Amino acid sequence: MDDTAVVIAFWVxxxxxxxxxxxxxxxxxxxxxxxxxxxxxxxxxxxxxxxSADFVAVVQVLIYAGAISVLMxxxxxxxxxxARDNAAVSYAAPIASLAILxxxxxxxxxxxxxxxxxxxxxxxxxxxxxxxxxxxxxxxxEVASILLxxxxxxxxxxxxxxEEAAQADGDQA
Amino acid sequence: xxxxxxxLVVGGILFSIGLFVALSRRNAVGVLMGIELMLNSVNVNLIxxxxxxxxxxxxxxxxxxxxxxxxxxxxxxVALALAVSVYRYRQSIDVxxxxxxxx
Numbered sequence: 189m190d191d192t193a194v195v196i197a198f199w200v201x202x203x204x205x206x207x208x209x210x211x212x213x214x215x216x217x218x219x220x221x222x223x224x225x226x227x228x229x230x231x232x233x234x235x236x237x238x239x240s241a242d243f244v245a246v247v248q249v250l251i252y253a254g255a256i257s258v259l260m261x262x263x264x265x266x267x268x269x270x271a272r273d274n275a276a277v278s279y280a281a282p283i284a285s286l287a288i289l290x291x292x293x294x295x296x297x298x299x300x301x302x303x304x305x306x307x308x309x310x311x312x313x314x315x316x317x318x319x320x321x322x323x324x325x326x327x328x329x330e331v332a333s334i335l336l337x338x339x340x341x342x343x344x345x346x347x348x349x350x351e352e353a354a355q356a357d358g359d360q361a
Numbered sequence: 362x363x364x365x366x367x368x369l370v371v372g373g374i375l376f377s378i379g380l381f382v383a384l385s386r387r388n389a390v391g392v393l394m395g396i397e398l399m400l401n402s403v404n405v406n407l408i409x410x411x412x413x414x415x416x417x418x419x420x421x422x423x424x425x426x427x428x429x430x431x432x433x434x435x436x437x438x439v440a441l442a443l444a445v446s447v448y449r450y451r452q453s454i455d456v457x458x459x460x461x462x463x464x
Binding site: 332 | 362363364365366367368369370371372373374375376377378379380381382384387388390391393394395397398401404405408409411412413414415416418419420421423424426427428430431432433434435436437438439441442443444446448449452453454457
């Protein structure tokens with residue numbers, strides 16, 4: 189692939205990601221914030237593609253831009269009377285300066301550190317990730333699957349109506 | 362040529378934006394959005410290191426990114442279920458007003 193094209197794509201995706209992340213912080217309506225969040229996730233997936241992580245990019249689009257953002261939209265719609273707009277918090281200025289400070293420190297550390305650089309070429313990343321998941325990382329892989337089951341059961345139990353609430357609903361109907 | 366510093370700076374800026382969102386939103390779902398942005402910035406760094414740093418097994422970074430995405434999905438499901446559950450009792454998920462456990 190042409191090298192300059194990849195660099196241009198990287199910076200386009202970086203600007204898309206950062207601008208839509210900033211819009212998440214700026215917009216007032218939470219629904220609009222979720223839509224910008226989806227745009228930001230897609231931008232991050234584009235960054236993965238330019239860094240030759242195609243499998244992770246597909247996973248990112250499926251899990252983040254697909255599943256998690258739909259979950260967020262549903263939970264915003266299921267909590268209708270809570271304040272949807274981002275009412276001005278009194279401590280916005282200190283938080284903003286803290287965040288800018290953290291960003292400056294991280295960027296300074298990233299630029300000043302002497303990294304051991306190289307450029308790694310991957311073959312088929314899906315195959316390599318699959319092999320790695322089943323050879324050195326079997327235990328974390330199994331633990332992750334248990335974690336997903338536990339989280340799923342926990343989420344179902346948390347949102348189930350209690351017995352009394354279910355009975356009250358039945359009486360009304 | 363993409364340098365590793367560029368990837369890390371993009372990740373760092375994304376992290377600080379996520380930090381600002383997580384701390385400045387009052388709605389619990391908004392706070393969760395900030396946390397997801399921060400997790401994404403960590404993943405950008407991992408993928409950047411997988412591609413651009415010296416390592417005997419460079420695919421490890423991508424495997425870790427997949428694990429981070431898994432844990433983030435589990436965390437989002439539980440956190441949003443908690444938000445809906447709290448809303449049922451309090452008619453609000455304003456994190457400033459959820460001070461039941463504060464003494």
